[in-house]
Amino acid sequence: MTDDKLNELVSGVSKDVFGKDFQHQAYFNGRLRTTGGRYMLRTHHIEINPLVYEKYGMEELIGVIKHELCHYHLHMEGKGYKHRDTDFRELLKSTDSPRFCSMLSEPNKRVRKRIYTYQCAKCLLVYKRKIRLNTKKYRCGKCLGDLNLVSP
Ligand SMILES: [Zn+2]
Ligand SMILES: [Zn+2]
Structure with a gap:
């Protein structure tokens, strides 16, 4: 999957699930090791570990995207965007997003x-x-x- 496709996907998920536009960039970062994704506070970009898609497929990728978009939208709106913030937890719940950025170890558990x-x-x-x-x-x-x- 290319960065362009990823951007399309993130924009689509943002619209469908959050009802809001994603106005920044999403791209793959192969240097991420244990985390599935990362939201960059300074640039508002979203980085995704390419292994999420390669190893676990589309469903997992969308999960990671939804999680990062929770950080993104709350941060953009000046709300509590950190893992322990109530705003964040509530948005995770209402969007049915996974609780952790580090999704890579999760599906592994079944295999490990x-x-x-x-x-x-x-x-x-x-x-x-x-x-x-x-x-x-x-x-x-x-x-x-x-x-x-x-x-x-
Ligand atoms: Zn997170
Ligand atoms: Zn002994």
Whole structure:
């Protein structure tokens, strides 16, 4: 997807969902790592991580755009545009936007393997395993103490 297409999309979402025009620029920024998008307070531009679309598709991209547009419109109108502001939270809700800019870790959770953390009750050594251990059967490899599941 090109920056032009992205701009069209952002303008469209702004009109459809917020009933307002987006009068600045949106563009892809490949240097964003963990965040899906970013609203620039100084320039009013919106930056989008290209991986959002490449990896998670259109639905996710629109989610990120809606989130950034919440920042944008509130900021432009001099309202509370920060994550903890009431205005912001209410606009997120009424537009059904995702709560965080950093959408990249969210869909990942479904795919990412769970890690079970165990700790020896005696010597406190920590074990990380991809599978659940039967703590009745398995003991600490160092001191043979009992293992306790610490997380999740
Ligand atoms: Zn945000
Ligand atoms: Zn031990």
